[in-house]
Amino acid sequence: MSNTGFVNPESPLRGALYRDPAQPVGVRVEDLLARMTLEEKAGLLFQTILTMEPDGTLSEDPARTPAPTARHMVGDLHMTHFNLLGSGDARRIAEWHNRLQELAEQSRLGIPVTLSSDPRHSFTDNPGTAMLSGPFSQWPESLGLAAVADPELVRDYADTVRREYLSVGIRLALHPQIDLATEPRWSRINGTFGEDADLTSRLVAAYIEGLRGPGTDAALGHDSVSAMVKHFPGGGPQLDGEDPHFEYGREQVYPGGRFDYHLRPFRAAIAAGATQMMPYYGMPVGTPYEEVGFGFNKDIVTGLLREQLGFQGIVVTDWGLVSDGEAFGQLLPARAWGAEDLTPAQRARKILDAGTDQFGGEHIPGLIVELVRGGEVSEERVDVSARRLLTEKFRLGLFDERRYVDPDVAERTVGHADFRAAGHAAQQRAVTVLTDSGLLPLAGRPKLYLEGVDPGTAAAYGEVVADPADADLAVLRLGTPFEPRPGGFEAFFHAGRLDFEPERLKEILALLDALPTVVAIHLERPAVIPEIAERAGALVAVYGTSDRALLDVLFGRARAEGRLPFQLPRSMEEVRLGRPDVPQESTYPVFPFGHGLTM
Incomplete structure (x- = not known):
């Protein structure tokens, strides 16, 4: 395997500026973007799930995967962002990752893959939210980290995640989840830091710093794992506690007037240097904002996140906003809440118009090509998102020495005795x-x-x-x-x-x-x-x-x-x-927030 990221050193691209590590990232991005076809740009705008065979090979059987094969998505659809579903031992994951990068290296421009993952360092085993730790070190859930309330512990945890992820090629964490647990019935509470905005704000900053790694000066580096912070603007205030993965949970409500309270951790995440954000499925009801899912919502993504809060990084939709899907034999309609009557093309256009950059859980870049060719979306708008996505790949070193990983190093790193001991101690403390x-x-x-x-x-x-x-x-x-x-x-x-x-x-x-x-x-x-x-x-x-x-x-x-x-x-x-958006609302709880005896 080469570290240049390109198969043929004699190709006409040999002198391309984007291949030169000595060039500034901005120069490399603009050089590459100018060489890309519309189809290649559209492929950047999609991220979906991939699974691996037990022996670490790429699955070639469409019937065994929740999406088309990697070969089709990389080679024909020009996709370069994938979410690994499932697990295996560290060596197999590393080998699978390298095979995926080899496949990407064979493409016309050799754009490397960015591999992402939901949390995989704890006890939850839900394919929609997190995976059991398997070969990775095992720590308490985020709620347990919050119970200890020690930013240094969270930083150490995230640094361990970084090192284990890095060794197998995972460069994007689809976490942390910093929604506030103000509606006790909500099913996603176990992935949060609890109901207090101040505590969550302190911990998310430490989490992002740990994933970014030491010596990075608030910017991603070649040894960093990028954090996708979710779910903007806070997914906790769900009507009756129901989750918007499902149509009956689509409404997000603020009867206590605490919309800004739920924003506080996201302000802290932006200040800490977060480069990616994921809006939630829910649609705000009874607020000044359009009653449409947050990924479609221009008031939220452009007006609030980008213009008011100053976030200029990557915004990725939650999975499956445009087209219907299937999981475990169950039909999952597109979570196009408030946009159900729109066609898939109209939904995609609305998402781009909102200021969102990437479509999660989808593999339909041809839809974007059609919108551009039909004059409904400009190629300049596609370039805006493509530029952000390419910039992150360069900053992570994926075009250079970080394209491939060493399976021997992965085997030694993942689940290292020191990491397991630290996770065990954190479980005890929590x-x-x-x-x-x-x-x-x-x-x-x-x-x-x-x-x-x-x-x-x-x-x-x-x-x-x-x-x-x-x-x-x-x-x-x-x-x-x-x-x-x-x-x-x-x-x-x-x-x-x-x-x-x-x-x-x-x-x-x-x-x-x-x-x-x-x-x-x-x-x-x-x-x-x-x-x-x-x-x-x-x-x-x-x-x-x-x-x-x-x-x-x-x-x-x-x-x-x-x-x-x-x-x-x-x-x-x-x-x-209780009011779903209000924290610590009980006047006579069995136990109050912060209760605990010292042993």
Whole structure:
């Protein structure tokens, strides 16, 4: 593999300025842009999902991928931005990435691929939002980082993500997610830093700095991973907590008048040097802005983000705004909220007119070519977005030494023992002790009755018994309640009620009354658990914590530092009466924002 980025050194492009690393980025961009056909420019404006074969090869079977093959998209559609779905070991990912770059190198101009990823360093396994860590080091979810509330920890986490991503060729993080968790029922809360704008603002700055890497002076460099901050202008205030991945969740509302409150973390992200932004699917209702999805919304993208806030970087739509798609056998209509009656071409034109640069989850660059050739969009407008996208490729070094990665380095880097140890320590720190009747820390080797805890792991801490009657105490791991939704893709989104069904609550309380019990509840949303809080021997919150990390804390081998990143409401009635855009609204929560006992 060459490091020049071009197959044929004898080609007429040999002396092209854009191939010369000594030239300023601006000169290289303009030289390359002038050489591009309209079709090649249009290809830049699309980013979609690619999967890899288990052996690290490119899939050539269209039936096995959610989009056409890489060969077709790179060679025929001129696309150079892709989102890796799924995982494999580090060597296989690195080899797959290099094969993709080799394919791009064979194109007329040899424009390299920018590979992106949703989060893949924690416990969530939802193909629409994040992937289980697999070979990568495993850390708490963003809520757990927020529970520790230490910008230095977030910077270290993001720096680890950077180094692991960089080793396998991932150069664009489709995160951080800095929406505010002001509507407790919303299914995307587990990816946020909680409900407080000031805390989120501090943490997002550290996150961007960590991904950018040391010595970059607030600008992307060859060792950086770019951050796509989402979801502008804040995706938390969803009507009834429903998510706009689905038509019934398309409305975003501000009955408390807190639109500007949700903007604060994005101001901090821009100040920290963010270069990419993703608007959410939702459409604002009852505001001065046009009632159309944010990716289509010129008032939001150009008027607010670019002109008022001064952001001049790349804006990418969330996935699937223009055309219908499919996931897990389920038809997913285009999330063209407020623009349902427009044709795909009209939607694409509206998105470009809004000031958006790239279409996420789509592979239809011919649509842009048709709009330009038909006189509905100017080629100069396409050039504006193409210029931004090319600039980032050059800044990341993709045209130079950073095009390819070394699979041996990837194998040594991803999941390195030091990274795993740091992730484990962060999991421990994030544990939040909500109540303790004197049960903690656990001592000796008690007889343990377990629910939701691996007996093999627990055997290192006590004697595991099968009957509560034989136990000294119980350790019960619970998840936040939710309403199961139908359909393959929709079922991944945990939304709706936050309290346990009566029969399940009865079972839990019976155990708590039978023997001293430590309840560890995974808070992916603010659970409604007043009865459990009252009757548990000890209640702790976790946000992505292994059994070993949890038991280390319970047995006093590690220190819990977590504080709640949101309130825990007292009842579902209180939740239903709340205003989706207002933080910390409960006047009598079970636990307030910031609550946590020190062990």
